[in-house]
Structures are given as structure tokens and as C-alpha cells.
Amino acid sequence: MLTIATAVDGEPWCASCFYVYLEDENALVFTTDLTTRHGREFLVNSLVAGTVVLETWIIGKIRGIQFQGIVSELEEERLQKARSAYLKRFPVATLMDTRLWAVDLKYIKMTDNRLGFGRKLIWEEQSESESGSEREREE
Numbered sequence: 001m002l003t004i005a006t007a008v009d010g011e012p013w014c015a016s017c018f019y020v021y022l023e024d025e026n027a028l029v030f031t032t033d034l035t036t037r038h039g040r041e042f043l044v045n046s047l048v049a050g051t052v053v054l055e056t057w058i059i060g061k062i063r064g065i066q067f068q069g070i071v072s073e074l075e076e077e078r079l080q081k082a083r084s085a086y087l088k089r090f091p092v093a094t095l096m097d098t099r100l101w102a103v104d105l106k107y108i109k110m111t112d113n114r115l116g117f118g119r120k121l122i123w124e125e126q127s128e129s130e131s132g133s134e135r136e137r138e139e
Helices: 037-044 076-089 091-095
Strands: 002-008 011-017 019-022 027-031 047-053 063-073 100-112 120-125 134-138
Touching: 002 027, 002 037, 011 037, 019 076, 027 063, 027 076, 037 063, 076 091, 076 100
Parallel strands: none
Antiparallel strands: 002 011, 002 047, 019 027, 027 100, 047 063, 063 100, 100 120, 120 134
16 A cells, blocks of 8 residues: 655645556556545646555564655556556456556655664656766665
């Protein structure tokens, strides 16, 4: 599960969604409706934040990410690729009328206590004026 947060007119909101990660696109794909508050808010402000955390009671095994990205409803070729990946992970969704969205990740802060307590790794997409397409750093 991921938690996704929106903000419109200074009012924050968050929701939990099942997701699949598209590694080659560095995007999180999930389904939601425009009847949901977060779904409507995506149309007003596409900049979102969120978290993905692996559940564990063992502090030394805590892993997860905090992220920022741009959310959009999927269409055409990208929709077909995402639908295939999503349905492979969640076959029960074939019974639902799903609207698929993607968060194109722009910033990721990863905590991985297996690397040492409180160890953080940062990935950030660089702007076009910076050399290269991405950078990683430790915090």
C-alpha cells in the first residue's frame, strides 16, 4: 500500500491505495475514482507527496520511502502497459472498472535500517539545466 497526499487551498488530504511500481518509468501506478476527494484534487493540483513502508516490528528491518511527484491519469500506450502490470499484481481488479493513475517520481527519500539505523538515501530528478538526469546522495 502507498499513502498519497494532496493539498488544495491549503487543505491537506491523504489516502491509501494499492500500487504497482513501474521501474523503467520510475512511476507508481494505482487506481482511484474522481468520486474520491484525492481523485478530484489531482485535477486541481497534480503535485503530490506520499509514503510506501514495508510493515515490520523489527526496527533493524524498517524500510520505506517518502516521495514527491506529479500525478496524472494514464492514457493510450502508457495505460495499456500500466494496466497489464497492475492486473498482474492485483488480478481481482479485473472485476472492477478501474481508472489508473501514475505518480511520476521527482524526489525519493529512502530509509533502510538494514544499512544502519536511520540511514537515508536521497534520489532527486535533476532539472534540465543541471547535468545528467538524476543524482543520489546520502543524508
